[in-house]
Amino acid sequence: MDFWVRLLGGSSQKKQAAPNNPQQRLARFRQRYNQVLQSWQKTPNLANDREALGNIRRAFQALTAILNDESRSPAPHMCLQFAAAQQIYTAVSKIAATSHDEGMVRDAVAFYNALIDSEEEDFLENDVFAVSLMNFINRTVGSGSMGVGEDIEADIVELLFGIAAKIRLQPEILPVWFTTTSADSNGRLVNQKVDFAGVTQKEDFPLCYQLIDHVHHEGRIGDFARTGLLYIFESASRSITLEQWIVNSDLPTLMATGLGALYSQMSRKLSILHPESDMPLILSLSDYAEMQHNPQAESFFGDDFQNHLVTFLSYLTFWQDVLEHCRSTDVRHTLIDHFQILFLQQLLYPSLLESSDADGGSSVAVLTYLRHILDALDHPELVHMILQYLLALLDYTAASPKMPRSPAAVKRRQSLMLLSAPGKDDDRLNPSLFNLVDLVLGSTASENPQTVIAALKLTKIILSKNHGYALGSLVKVMYLHHKEPHRTVGSLNKELKEYLDLAVGLAGLEGVDEAYENYLKDTLSALENHPCTLKTITLHPTHPKSPGYFDSAESTARDVDPHYLLPEDPLFQSILDLLRRFLTNDVETNLALSEAIIGLGTCSQLRLEGWLSVDPADYHFESNDIESTEYLNEDMRNTEMASRLPEWSPSATPQLLLCLQQLQAQVEALRGDIPDWDEHVANRKNAFRFHEEMSEAMKISTLQSKPGPPSSDTPVGSWTPQIPKHLLESSTTPLRSQSPRGRKEALSESRGTPAASPAPSRFGGQTLVGSPSRALSPLSAPHNAKRQTTLFSDIDANFAGLKHAEFFKRRIRFRRSAGSNTVEAMLSKYQPPPKDPDDAATGAETEEEKGEIREASLLHIITNVVILQDFVLELVALMQVRASLLNEVKFV
Structure with missing residues (x-):
């Protein structure tokens, strides 16, 4: 018994003594290090000796384990002291760089991480350590290096990111990693001859150049590189030498050309047609499959294109983050100058200028890219620069006071301006001759549905996010001075009734109440989040940033004053022309069209009179009833007068209502x-509802089958690209929502429990079913639902059978006489017989062939009718919420 006690006790004592004895730990550390040196010195060609490589790798791993163990142990830390005194990292760097073995490189990176994470012996403040590490990295992942796998490269960039984070927190260690021989005794850079591209001096700041070389990558590599570089630019405000070095270097040029390279990688011709294999239900129950795909254009929904687009938008967001975090005025202005000259003027605008609707895809591509760029950007200076230039607006901020620039920054800008100065034969690169307004107006009138869709979606983004830039350019308006409402609550009630009666007359009462409640919530959220509404109903808080942060950015946020929409506005007339053809338009065009109209109406400063509601000047009242009634006080009389239902002549009908009445x-x-x-219409609505419920059930089933949330590979504190939400969601969704008319489920989710609607529905809260406007609708199935059940497959098969039914394939024609704005349905008795070849040979033109003839299947038309009803309901919700939120009508 005593034998076993002594044996177990001795074993326990040895196990406890080894890690807690600094002397023994140092002895083991030195023994391992000597083994590394002996193996290295005895091996003339380490890359070809697998046994020596294995021995050294095991020794590296042991050294790293001892360092990590010592970092968690009480002082003294003799191994770390030994590593610093003997500079063993130099040997590790040389061995790993000459081994040409990925495993050796990985072990060396882990060893360096152990030294840095120990936060002792001031490794990051050691010049020899910095040189050794950067030589190792340059030989490993630099130009002409050995080349390593993506996972090892990510580990190396993560190591660089950690150093950049330390520099940000400890500015005093910057001189160790950044040195320049061109600084005077005061730390200022000596004037150098600098061209527009700046001076390339990688030996001054190799850490920064390594990060620049990796910012374009996807995944962890790009994330760590962009965040590390972001920290470097943030540190420039605390170092005059680094600030002037960045201004004079080629880093801004590399960043701008890198952004341009990512933009150029995306296809010049783009198709936004949904593939037949993964088409949303609302598109499959229409003539959408008949639309022609350009074989030369790349599909927007392809994996390769989506990867390119996400990478480009990640880098664009990185630009925005750098400008927001950089406190150096010179560096920020230099970056903006390079963005403007090298990307905006030299690449983005020429692609807009060279786009064409005739080649079947380049206009679609440019309009789509601009939409995603503007949707991703929120920085006022970048947004102002892009829209001011592409819309050919006067730069009204040019005369505003700006922060002074240093002479070096001024010279750098002058070099860029000389580079961009157009020659005599290059006057065509002038937005005053052809700009984004011309492209959008031409595209909305295109015969190519994809071009129309892309133009409408871009218009919606500009109207909803940057409405001030659209005024006077995309939209012609007339400003007004009075702010008090002239419309009355009586006129609002009458107009709401007209629109609601029109909606019910289009597709029946079924589902209207539920859809209307949903649109009230959506419209309230859209109005509350519109930039014009935020300035109207909220106080102006003090900006948390320091003075000069945005410099002139505060003035770039264009203030929007109350205004009317001019009836002859070209864009609005194009929208009305598309609305008149609503029943024969393709479904996605109608969805984008209705979104653009709603986006126009969500501006709190745009009055609805004239285009959506009746102008108060056209009200007519019967005053006899008011005059003959006695009132207790003046307020009661005013309330009664405001509640009267006015009359107006047919000529005073708003243009939008007139188009809807024609439909x-x-x-x-x-x-x-x-x-x-x-x-048939009710069955279509029920089909949407049924498919919606099944999609929701499949989604819930999928979520419940998952054991838990997936673990993230991104380390804590790392930077995640701010990718727009619509790119992260299912790519099968043709627009902002998952319903036939664009229900914003994301808004309802972000708001938590739905709030009460601003006003009760006129239908008295009936429980109505069949609405296609619920949160999870058949517009798209979940991206991960790959026909997981036989039931779902059967449902899709039934819908497919419905699509090919002969009755619903019947074609119906609509005629629009030349010079007329009225579209007429050609009924059965007016349908022309099939053309006789003999008549076609004579070239005789029948009456039906005069003017514009468009046709669509009955299936397609019924689907558009359901969409049209939802659109009208959203218009009603818009008018009602605006009246209550913005006090647009008089109650007294």
């Missing part, structure tokens, strides 16, 4: 001509 007339004609029309 209703077309639907009424089809209802009288096609048997069981209302039943």
Whole structure:
């Protein structure tokens, strides 16, 4: 028994003594290090000796384990002292760099991490350590290096990121990693001859250049590199030498050209048509599959294109983050100058200028890229620069006071301006001759549906995020001086009733109440988050940034004053022209069209009179009833007067309502001509609802089957690209939502429990089913739902069978006479017979061939009617929420 006690006790004592005895730990550390030196010295060609490589790798791993163990142990830390005194990291660097072995490189990176994480012996403040580490990295992942795997490269860039983070927190160690021979005794850079590209001096700051070389990568490599470089630019405000070095270096040029390179990698021709194999239900129940795909254009929904787009937007967001965190005025202005000259003027605008609708994709590509750029950017200076230039607006901020620049920054800008100065034969690169307004107006009138869709989506982004830049350019307006409302609550009630009656007349009462409640919530969120509304209903808080942070950026946020929409506005007229053809438009065009109109109406400073509501000047009242009634006080009389229902002449009908009434007339004609029309419409709404419920059930089932949230590979504290949400969601969604009319589920989720609607529905809270406007609708199935059940496959098969039913494939024509704004449905008795070849040979033109003839299948038209009803309901919600939130009508 005593034998076992002594044996176990002795074993326990040895196990406890080894890690806690600094002398024994140092002895083991020195023994391992000597083994590394002996193996290295005895091996003439380390790269070809696998046995020696294995021995050295095991020794590296042991050294790293001892250092990590010692860092967690009480002082003294004799191994770290020995490593610093003997500079053993130099040997590690040489061995790993000459081994040409990825495993050896990985072990060396772990060893360096152990030294840095120990935060002792001031390794990061040691010049020899910095030179040794950077030589190792340059030989490993630099130009002409051995080349390592992506995972090892990510570990190396993560190591560089850690050093940049230390420099940000401890500015005193910057001179160790950044040295320049061109500084005078006061630390200022000596004037040098600098061209527009700046001076390349990698030996001055190799850490920074390594980060610059990796900012374009995807995944962890790009994330760590961008964040590390972000810390370097942030440190420039605390070092005059680094600040002037960045201004004079080629770093801004490399950043701008890198952004341009990522933009150039994206296809010049783009197709935004959804693939037939993964088409949303609302598109499959239409003639969408008949749209022609350009074989020369790259698909927007392809994996390769999505990867390129995400990488480009990540780098664009990185630019924005750098400008927001950089406190150096000279560095920030230099970066902005390079963005403007090398990317905006030399690349982005020429791509806009060279785009064409005739080649079947380049206009679609440019419009789509601009939409994503503007959707991703929030920095006022970048947004102002892009829109001011592309829309050919006067730079009204040029005369505003700005922070002074240093002579070096002034010279750098002058060099860039000389580079961009157009020659005599280059006057075509002038936005005053052709700009984004011309492209959008031409694209909305295009015969190519994809071009129209791309233009409308871009218009919606500009109107909703940067409405002030659209005024006077995209949208022609007239400003007004009075702010008090002239519309009355009586006129609002009458207009709401007209629109609601129109919606019910289009597709019946089923589902209207539920859809209307949803749109009230969505519209309230959209109005509250619109930049114009934020300035209208909130106080102006003190900006938390330091003075001069945005410099002139505060003035670049254009103030929007109250204004009217001019009736002859070209863009609005193009929108009305598209609206008149609503029943024969493709579904995605109608969804983008309705989004653009709603986006126009969400500006709190744009009055609705004239285009959505009746101008108060056209009200007519019967005053006899008011005059003959006695009131207790003046307020009661004013309230009664404001509640009167006015009358107006047909000529005073708003343009949008007039178009909707014409569409209703077309639907009424089809209802009288096609048997069981209302039943077909109700079945379509039920199909949407049924598929929606199944999609929701599949989503819930998928979420419940997961054991837990996936673990993130991104380390704590790392930077994540701010990718726009629509890119991270299912790419099968053709627009902002998952419903036939664009229900914003993201808004309802972010708001938590839905709030009460601003006003009750006129339908008295009935429980109505079949609305296609619920949060999770059939617009798209979850991206991960790959026909997981036989039931879901059967549902899709039934819908496919419905699509190919002969009755629903029947083609219906719509005629628009030349010079007329009225579109008429050609009923069965007016359908022309098939053309006789003999008549076609004579070239005789029939009456039906005069003007514009468009046609669509019955299936397609019914789907558009359901969408149109939801659009009208959203217009009603817009008018009602604006009246209550913005006090747009008089109650007294």
